[in-house]
Amino acid sequence: MSDPTADPRVQSLINQLRPGAVRTVRVAGFDGADVLVQLVDVEGEKAEIARIPRQEASMRRMEHPSELFEVGQEINAEEIGRWREGQLHLSARACEIQALRSFLLAFEGGQVVAGTVSEVHNFGVFVHVDGEPDGSCTGFIRVPDLTWGWINHPSEAVEAGQRITAEVIIAETRTGQVTLSLKALQDDPLIRFADQVGRVLTGPIIKIVPFGVFVQLAPDVVGFLHLSELADESVETPGKLVDEGELITVEVTEVDLQRHRVRLSAAGGADRT
Structure with missing residues (x-):
């Protein structure tokens, strides 16, 4: 966890x-x-x-x-x-609402709870936590707490009506919500990937941003290649060099478990296929 x-x-x-x-x-x-x-x-x-x-x-x-x-x-x-x-x-x-307050005060961080997904939005997911007072929707999952994998929208991880099991991060009486995490009950894929530092891998570019590209290296593992590794300083955006979905060969230079990030460098002149 x-x-x-x-x-x-x-x-x-x-x-x-x-x-x-x-x-x-x-x-x-x-x-x-x-x-x-x-x-x-x-x-x-x-x-x-x-x-x-x-x-x-x-x-x-x-x-x-x-x-x-x-x-x-x-x-x-x-x-x-x-x-x-x-x-x-x-x-x-x-x-x-005393019933709501009592319900929320019963939670502790790390506790595992069950519930049903109520609504899925681009900013997060609302959940009916089992046992909550009638008329309430107490659970909320932030997008980063849905999965270790790369998703473009929370609907790629869960759907309305789905039964879930999640870990409690914190219950807040002032908002009437308990913040949950699905990811906390999943194994961190970077732990298995940590021994890949120094390896040369090929994977698809899944997202282009002004300062670099994100590359899919393994299931639920994405690394970042900075723009400076793709071209010299005269190129202002990686979109002029590569396209999403294009395969690129990179070297894994760092696996940071605490920040949960993988840094990449160009391999063989950033070979692309």
């Missing part, structure tokens, strides 16, 4: 998205589209003033939070951090 938290930048982001402590607050007023609230201590006394940003007020559509809240109303909200010279910010939407 892969470890999506291996990158410290990813871990930092996940830590920011983890559910925070729940506080009881009373609505004190509005500052533009934000909701100002007073924290209530265990004895029911009013304490510091905190803020609920507009986007954290509710999952429901609204023109202004005053449509949903009134001064003096007592609500629960989740701590999300301190900004504006230390002012506490909260999320009311994270506590809005």
Whole structure:
């Protein structure tokens, strides 16, 4: 399995998205589209003033939070951090649907879950996770987490109505979603390919970009050949030299397992057939 938290930048982001402590607050007023609230201590006394940003007020559509809240109303909200010279910010939407919150809090990173693909879009895939509250669609799979292989659209990996098994990356109470990964339950093909450094291989060009080309080297393994390996600096784009689908002979110069990339160099003057 892969470890999506291996990158410290990813871990930092996940830590920011983890559910925070729940506080009881009373609505004190509005500052533009934000909701100002007073924290209530265990004895029911009013304490510091905190803020609920507009986007954290509710999952429901609204023109202004005053449509949903009134001064003096007592609500629960989740701590999300301190900004504006230390002012506490909260999320009311994270506590809005208790059944949904309870469902999401039961997940842990690395847990394996099952579900049914609901919708497939160019930006990712929505999934009905087994056991989710009625009316919810809690699962989401980003495009990079669908497969190790090269795809042009998520529909090449899954389809609506398909049953899947996936690994939990993180459950977010503020968005009402659990981010999933299909790829995490698949073997990394680069592990088997790592011993190919120095080998000369021939494969089709599957994509051309302004600074180089991507070459299919093996099932689910794609390498990158920089423009400078194809021609001298006078050529501005590889599209003037090669076509998609064309076979090209390259040398594998690096297999980076951490960044999951393969670097190539031209072999025999970038022979093409």
